[in-house]
Amino acid sequence: MPDLFAYIDYRKFLKDYYEEQKAKDAKFSHRYFTMKVGFSSSGYFSDVLSGKKNLSGAFMMKFAKALKLSKEEEEYFLNLVSFNQAKTLEEKNRYYEKMMTSGKVKVDVLEPDKYEYFSKWHYAAVREILHYTSVKDDYKSLAKSLDPPITAKDARKAVELLAGLGFIVKDAGGIWRPAAANVGTGGSFNGLNVANFHRNTLELAIRALDAFPPEQKGFSTLTLPLTGDKIRKAKLAIKNLRMYLLALAENGTKADRVYQFNFQLFPVTRIDKAEGDGA
16 A cells, blocks of 8 residues: 555545555456445545545545554544645644654655744744844844844744755854745645745734834735636736846845735635636
8 A cells, every 4th residue: 555644635645545456456446445435326436536525524434444544544544634625724734733743754745844934924034134134143133123023032943943944054154144045835735835824924914004104015905807817917927026026136235124025816706616717
């Protein structure tokens, strides 16, 4: 059986399991496995694999039994299914943390350090402020330089995490500096990482409405009708503007502050899922 702890998508695991079993026994079929689970519909397994149907609470356990999972594998499988089917960010985070408790989880799959990096807004802010602020071990001053300020303990943890990830390094004078121009959001848990980071920065934006005078901030909104094709063009325009701002930040001029720039484009009317626009 494929190593369950190397998967973050239970449907991918089930597909690989099925193909492995099929290679061993040509008689192994979707109908056969569905019967092992105890479900009468022969198309149920196919619908689960394709994403047309989710596993209900009762059938999660039946699938685990049919797969003959160990107790530890069974616990991971149940949390994995719940994670994949979670509808809210809070649910995803809760089941992710439960998945992380297994000592057999592949670190390169779950990327706990990168997950941690995107879990707090100030990790990215600390990295960027090191472009122009000289920091050795004065975590108290570093903490106070952020707005809102963080604790010296949190500042130290941020530096340790960034160093561990290779995002910052010490120069010849023992001062922490960013190791590369930009940090990407790639990885197996990209969706969860980015969702947590976006929530953090949106909360900062709400605070900024009252925390800063007009000359120190820039807020604007648009409410406009779009077609599926125009949505794709709007997303491309946002991407191009993001790349322009990154280039602007790296044009060689010494910075003296760190800003958070958020982009959002989302519907405020109901959309037929069959339309598939904006992908």
